[in-house]
Amino acid sequence: MTKKINIKINILTSKLVLCLLMLFMLSGCSGGREINDLEIVIGMGVDKDEDTGNILLTAQVVKEGEMEKSSGSGGGGGDGKAFWNVTGTGESVFESVRQITHKTGNRLFVSHNHVIIFGKDLASEGLQKYIDFFLRAHEMRPTAIILIAEGRALDVMNAKPETEKLPAMNIAKLVKTYGFTSHFYKVNMKDFASCLMCDSRSPIAPLVGVSKDGDNKDIYMSGMAVFKNDKMVGRLNEDETRGLLWVLGKVKSGVLLISFPNKQGKAAFEILEAKSKVIPEIKDGKIVMHVKIKAESSLSEQTTAEDLATIEAFEKMQKAQAEVIRQEIMAAFDKSRELNADVFGFGEMIRKKHSNKWKSLKDKWDEIYQTIELNTDIEVKIQKTDLLKKPASPKKEEK
Amino acid sequence: MILLILIYIAILLLSVPGLIKRKEWRELTFFSVLYIIAFVLGLLYVLDIPVPSPMKALQYIIADVLGIKYPQQ
Amino acid sequence: MRIEKGNICNMQLLFLITGFVQSSISLIDFTVVITEHQTWMVILAGLVIATPFILSYVALAKRFPGMNLIQINDAVYGRFLGKVISVYYIFFLMMTLSFNILDVGELYATFLMPDTPFIYLLIFFTATCAYAVTKGLEVLARVSHLFVVVGIIVPVSTFLLLIDQMDFSNFLPFFELPLIRVFHGIHIMLSIPFGETIVFLMIMGSVNKTEGMVKNTLTGLLIGTSSLLIAAVRNTAVLGNTEAIWTSPSFQSTRLIDIGTVLTRMDFLIGIAQTVLIFFKCSLFFYALAVAVSQLFGLKSYLPLVLPLAGIEVIIAATVFQSPVDHAAITQDAGIIYSVPLMFVIPPLSLLIAKICGLPKPERGKGV
Numbered sequence: 001m002t003k004k005i006n007i008k009i010n011i012l013t014s015k016l017v018l019c020l021l022m023l024f025m026l027s028g029c030s031g032g033r034e035i036n037d038l039e040i041v042i043g044m045g046v047d048k049d050e051d052t053g054n055i056l057l058t059a060q061v062v063k064e065g066e067m068e069k070s071s072g073s074g075g076g077g078g079d080g081k082a083f084w085n086v087t088g089t090g091e092s093v094f095e096s097v098r099q100i101t102h103k104t105g106n107r108l109f110v111s112h113n114h115v116i117i118f119g120k121d122l123a124s125e126g127l128q129k130y131i132d133f134f135l136r137a138h139e140m141r142p143t144a145i146i147l148i149a150e151g152r153a154l155d156v157m158n159a160k161p162e163t164e165k166l167p168a169m170n171i172a173k174l175v176k177t178y179g180f181t182s183h184f185y186k187v188n189m190k191d192f193a194s195c196l197m198c199d200s201r202s203p204i205a206p207l208v209g210v211s212k213d214g215d216n217k218d219i220y221m222s223g224m225a226v227f228k229n230d231k232m233v234g235r236l237n238e239d240e241t242r243g244l245l246w247v248l249g250k251v252k253s254g255v256l257l258i259s260f261p262n263k264q265g266k267a268a269f270e271i272l273e274a275k276s277k278v279i280p281e282i283k284d285g286k287i288v289m290h291v292k293i294k295a296e297s298s299l300s301e302q303t304t305a306e307d308l309a310t311i312e313a314f315e316k317m318q319k320a321q322a323e324v325i326r327q328e329i330m331a332a333f334d335k336s337r338e339l340n341a342d343v344f345g346f347g348e349m350i351r352k353k354h355s356n357k358w359k360s361l362k363d364k365w366d367e368i369y370q371t372i373e374l375n376t377d378i379e380v381k382i383q384k385t386d387l388l389k390k391p392a393s394p395k396k397e398e399k
Numbered sequence: 400m401i402l403l404i405l406i407y408i409a410i411l412l413l414s415v416p417g418l419i420k421r422k423e424w425r426e427l428t429f430f431s432v433l434y435i436i437a438f439v440l441g442l443l444y445v446l447d448i449p450v451p452s453p454m455k456a457l458q459y460i461i462a463d464v465l466g467i468k469y470p471q472q
Numbered sequence: 473m474r475i476e477k478g479n480i481c482n483m484q485l486l487f488l489i490t491g492f493v494q495s496s497i498s499l500i501d502f503t504v505v506i507t508e509h510q511t512w513m514v515i516l517a518g519l520v521i522a523t524p525f526i527l528s529y530v531a532l533a534k535r536f537p538g539m540n541l542i543q544i545n546d547a548v549y550g551r552f553l554g555k556v557i558s559v560y561y562i563f564f565l566m567m568t569l570s571f572n573i574l575d576v577g578e579l580y581a582t583f584l585m586p587d588t589p590f591i592y593l594l595i596f597f598t599a600t601c602a603y604a605v606t607k608g609l610e611v612l613a614r615v616s617h618l619f620v621v622v623g624i625i626v627p628v629s630t631f632l633l634l635i636d637q638m639d640f641s642n643f644l645p646f647f648e649l650p651l652i653r654v655f656h657g658i659h660i661m662l663s664i665p666f667g668e669t670i671v672f673l674m675i676m677g678s679v680n681k682t683e684g685m686v687k688n689t690l691t692g693l694l695i696g697t698s699s700l701l702i703a704a705v706r707n708t709a710v711l712g713n714t715e716a717i718w719t720s721p722s723f724q725s726t727r728l729i730d731i732g733t734v735l736t737r738m739d740f741l742i743g744i745a746q747t748v749l750i751f752f753k754c755s756l757f758f759y760a761l762a763v764a765v766s767q768l769f770g771l772k773s774y775l776p777l778v779l780p781l782a783g784i785e786v787i788i789a790a791t792v793f794q795s796p797v798d799h800a801a802i803t804q805d806a807g808i809i810y811s812v813p814l815m816f817v818i819p820p821l822s823l824l825i826a827k828i829c830g831l832p833k834p835e836r837g838k839g840v
Contacts, residue, residue, distance in 0.1 A: 111737075135717075138586055141737075143730050190728065194714045355645035406595075410779045418776055429769045430776045437783030444591075450791040454567065458806040 038109040042083070043168025045153025046093065046130055047119035054089045055122075055130070057096035058154050059108055060168045061086055082165040085157050093133035111139045114172040116146050116189065117153040117208070123225060123232035128196070131230075135193055142190040145175050148225040148232065150209035159210050159217040167219070174221060175206055179252030182245050182271070183238035184221045196230060200347025200365050202336075203227045204244075207235060226341045234339040236332060243332030246325055247291055247344050249276035256297060258320040265304025269297040269321060272383060280349045282357055287368065289346055293325060293378045299385040305393035314382050322378040333374050342369055403441050410434070480678050484613035486688040486695075489669065491616045492756060493696025494623035495749035496665035498575060500704050501720045502800060507657035508716050509642055510649055511704045517654075518661030519697045526669055526693065528820045530685050533676035535826055541673040542767040548822045548829075557818060558768055561670075564814050565761040568668065570789040571803065572754045573598055576747060577789065578796050583723055584743050594786050597751070602782040604755040605762060606775055609678055612755055619752045624695070626745035627702040630738065633729045638709035656804070663808040665700065666693075667815035674760040719796075722746075758782075 045058040061084045088099035097108060116134055118127060134140050149156045157167055164170040175186045184206040195203035204224045211218050224236045224244075236244060245251045251274040259266045274295040281288045299317075302308055308317065336343050347365050351358040361368055411434070418427045443450050480488075500511060507514045536544045541561060546554035577593045585593070604612060679685060707721040710728060718724045726739040759774075762781060766774040793799040 138583070141727055142724055143728055143736075190711065190714060190724075193717070194712050197713050197717070352641055352644035355648055407783070410783065414776050414779055423772065423776075425769075426771050426773070426776050429766075429771060430780060433765075433777060433780035433784065437780045437787070440784060440787040444787050444790060450787065452792045453563075453788075454792050454802050454806065457810055458802050461806040461809050 037106050039086075039104050039106045041108045041110045041113050042166055043115045043117065043157060043171065044110070044113060044134075045117040045119070045149070045157045046122060047152050047154055048121050048125075049089050054091050055093060055096050056087055056089050056154065057093060057100065058085050058087050058157050059097075059100055060084070060157050060166070061104070061108070062166065081160065083167065085154070087154070093130055094137075097133070109139065110137065111141065113140060113144050115168050115175075116144050117149050117156055117171075118146070118205075119149050119153045120151060120232070123148045123205075123227070126229075126231045127227070128230040131189075131193065131196070134189055140189075142188060142193075144189050145172055146187055146189055146192050146205050147171065147175065147208050148205050150207060150222060155210050155217075156208055156219055159219045161219070162216075171208060171219065174208075174219070178206075178221075180254070181238075182242050182251040182254040184224055184241055185245060185250060195227075198348060199362060200342050200351070201345045202341035202343045203230075204236070204343055226336070226339055226343055228339070228341050233341060234335070236335055236343075239328050240332040240335050243325075243328035243330070244336075244343055246274065246293055246329050247276055247278060247332070249274065251295075255300075256321050256324055258317060258324055260304060264306065265302065267299060267304070267308060267317060268301040269317075269382070270300045272296040272298055278344075278346075278349060280346065280353055282350070282354055286371065286373065287346075287350070288373045288375055289344075289349075290375045291329065291377065293329075293376070295321070295325065295378070295380045296383050297321060297380060298383050302391055305391055307390045309385055309389055318380045318382055321380040321382075325378050325380070326376050329376060330374070337370055340366055340369060346372060400445050403445050407434075407438050407441070480609060480613040480675075480680070482679060482681055482684045482688050484616065485672075485676070485679055485685065486692040487616040487620050488613055488675065488756070489672065489689055489692030490696040490699075491619045491623060491749065491752045492669060492672075493665050493693060494620065494699045495753035497623070497627070497700060497703050497722070497749060498579065498720075498746045499660070499664050500700060500707070501718075501722055502803075503657055503660050504704075504707065504715050504721055505800070506653050506660070506804070508649065508713075509708045510646070510654060511657070511708060512643075512701055513646075514654060514657035514661050515697060515700050515704055517658050518666055519693065521658065522662050522666035523690070523693065525816055525820065526666065526689060527686065528823050529670060529673050530676065530689050532819055532823050532826070533673060533679075534682050534685060535823070536677075537682055538677050540675075540677040540763060540767060541670075542764050543677075544673070544822060548825050555768065558764065561814060562761065562764050562768065564811055565671065565757060565764060566785065566788065567792075568811075569754060569757040569761060570785050570792055571799070571807070572750055572757065573601075573785060573789040574793065574799060576750050576754075578799070579720075579743070579746055579750075582719060582796070583739070591786070591790055594789050597754070598782045598786045598789075601751065601754045601758050602778050604751075605758045605778050609675065609759060612752075612759065616752065619748055620695075622745055622748050623699050626741050627699050627706065630726050630729070630741060631702050631706045633731060633735065633738070634706060634710050634725060637728055638706075639712060640709055642708055642712040659808055660804065663811055663815065665696070667811060668757075670815050670819065671757055671760040673819070674763055675756070758785075 039059075040062045041059045042062055043060040045060075047056040047058070048054075049056040063082055063084055086100055086103050088096040088103070090096035090099050101107060118130065122130060134144070135142070147156075156171070159167055161167055161170040164173065175184070178184050178186050185204065187203075187205050192203050192205060195201045204226055207222045207225050208219055209222045211220055223238055224241045225232050226234045226236060242251065242254060251271060254271045256269040256271060257266055258269070272295075274293065276294075277292045279290040279292075281290060299308065306313075308314075332343075342365070346369070347358075347362070350361065414430060415427070418430065440450060500515075503514065504511055532544060536547065539547070542554075542558045545557045545561075548554065549557060573594055576597050577590055580588070580593050581590055604615075676685065703722060707715055707725050710725040711718070711721055714724075715721045720742075722742050723739045726742050727737070729738045730736050758778070758781070762774040762778050765781065766777050771777070793802065
């Protein structure tokens with residue numbers, strides 16, 4: 001009897017040992033890589049290599065050791081760059097990526113990639129052939145932000161920012177906080193691919209440039225690039241971009257400046273909230289887009305000494321703000337007509353709401369786009385005047 | 400290759416003693432038939448000899464011979 | 473003669489069916505190529521059309537209590553024709569099981585473990601399934617509660633996390649696609665999540681009480697389909713027109729979750745859910761296959777056949793298709809056509825013949 005129990009215990013222990021062994025040996029996969037062996041890429045730039053006509057790929061890689069140093073002493077002991085822009089060339093993006101291992105010895109780990117910057121020359125030539133890798137690669141994230149550089153992407157990625165250690169993170173932060181002025185817009189890879197796949201809609205991407213300020217190189221956002229299919233055909237400046245965002249309903253905040261007649265001064269308003277509704281209408285073969293905008297703002301600054309907190313002044317200022325918004329929208333619309341690029345997505349809206357009519361319209365959409373009439377209905381409400389009721393100015397003599 | 404042989408020896412050791420002890424001869428015969436088929440298939444795979452795929456044959460019969468097919472996008 | 477000595481209660485049938493339907497969550501990714509933004513209506517249409525057929529399976533199971541599919545075939549069609557039909561069913565089970573194992577292999581090879589050699593993924597997965605099957609149906613039924621919970625929590629939570637990125641105008645226009653594509657999509661939906669519930673004819677014989685079966689089956693179908701719907705709606709709303717280009721829209725839409733820089737990279741949730749659910753489906757299929765083969769050969773228990781069948785299945789899974797592209801293309805065409813008679817013709821026919829001939833005849837020493 002005891003012999004049977006002994007055998008049973010033995011079998012039980014051997015099973016337990018086997019399970020424990022399996023835990024240690026089988027967990028993980030043969031594709032595992034240690035953190036020390038990774039080259040963590042936080043930004044990528046694609047340019048055209050002038051000599052060979054191939055692609056010049058820049059990958060911004062984080063240097064582990066340098067990240068430890070505090071940013072205060074960054075200027076002090078040596079260069080203290082926390083990143084390394086490593087370049088590789090090749091005929092296709094994937095080939096360039098692998099070429100970079102000639103310089104790094106480790107494969108690039110692109111899961112943390114935040115930005116993808118394309119040089120302007122590539123953008124004018126057409127981005128279709130370079131985008132596929134960024135969408136298809138297994139480790140890439142569709143949340144990566146796409147940008148177009150005013151010159152070369154390499155220069156943008158070399159510009160070391162003042163308050164951040166890594167240029168790519170800095171750029172990503174810049175773009176994500178577009179809401180402060182709403183003068184440009186965040187476009188990630190998925191949105192860009194979605195616009196590319198549409199026949200009628202034109203993709204847009206923010207433009208970033210490098211300015212030399214003495215020895216320092218600062219980067220700044222300079223509007224949006226407009227594409228037709230995949231080629232960059234023009235740009236929207238800040239006001240035009242905001243006009244576009246008004247229509248898309250993506251304005252988060254910003255400054256509305258109105259000036260008074262008779263050169264009395266200006267008043268600046270902070271945009272608190274903006275909603276938009278676009279209704280496409282096809283009337284007698286002519287397309288009319290009804291755009292309704294509702295915005296709320298607050299009085300943030302006034303340069304005139306006049307007391308503006310009265311009902312008539314408010315009415316006047318609300319009308320003036322609506323006029324400013326309307327001008328921004330018309331500026332955007334005129335620019336898009338000049339470039340013949342449907343950045344607003346009007347074609348898509350017609351496809352969704354009037355799908356049977358869209359079939360006959362879509363082939364001639366380029367010509368039809370020029371004839372679209374834009375009908376705006378803008379309403380601005382001033383919610384508050386911040387902390388001042390009246391401006392701090394000397395009392396005027398009552399006449 | 401070695402892994403294949405090890406796995407199949409393991410299968411043999413796990414199943415056969417129980418069957419013989421309980422004198423289940425019918426089960427043992429069918430087990431052996433399936434076991435040999437599995438082993439041969441595994442061998443073909445390891446030796447890189449192409450294993451005929453029944454779905455390819457079905458696809459051929461249904462699409463080409465009988466002509467039942469959905470239009471390609 | 474009962475091979476399975478276990479009993480499952482009715483409530484467990486509900487969970488089994490729910491988990492089974494939910495495990496087709498990876499099928500949604502595959503159908504999107506054909507039906508794009510109309511996938512949700514294809515799922516609903518599939519449910520509506522399939523329900524009468526599934527109810528006919530339940531009616532068959534009720535009419536022949538305690539018997540599984542092979543026995544029913546023998547009873548209705550006679551010894552010879554019944555066995556021929558059973559062989560057809562066994563072929564179907566073998567092929568479909570290998571497709572599902574291949575699905576998991578592709579899932580891991582594309583997204584989660586791209587550097588691991590393919591055959592090892594298949595071997596480990598199939599070995600785990602085989603182990604689960606040797607434990608028996610009762611254990612599978614008890615564990616199904618856990619899988620169903622996973623299958624509900626993952627789609628719902630990813631849906632809620634993505635609400636701010638959703639654009640519901642992506643569903644318009646409602647009827648843009650040509651009817652033939654919608655029909656193709658409905659056919660795929662009928663064959664794969666709903667038609668494959670034919671395997672439950674092997675399992676319903678073990679349910680100990682047959683009264684609540686219809687209600688439980690319908691409830692299970694409804695809950696499972698709602699999980700599928702939530703996943704389909706989430707994918708279409710978030711990805712819009714890029715839905716059709718990604719290999720797996722579920723993965724890509726979950727990769728877009730980016731809340732407060734903390735909740736990022738949530739695509740592991742989809743990986744877990746799909747693995748666990750397909751494991752469940754494979755175990756059920758494997759169980760059905762083992763019982764069917766041993767019933768056909770007249771054996772007393774299905775246990776010895778499990779391991780050799782596992783070996784055969786692994787090799788079939790590894791060799792039947794050359795690449796995911798092949799897999800998708802052939803499943804869209806021949807894969808769903810050859811199974812149509814099995815799911816939609818033979819069971820109602822069996823029911824009709826049984827009603828006309830007054831089967832099952834009273835026991836004439838048929839069993840042990």
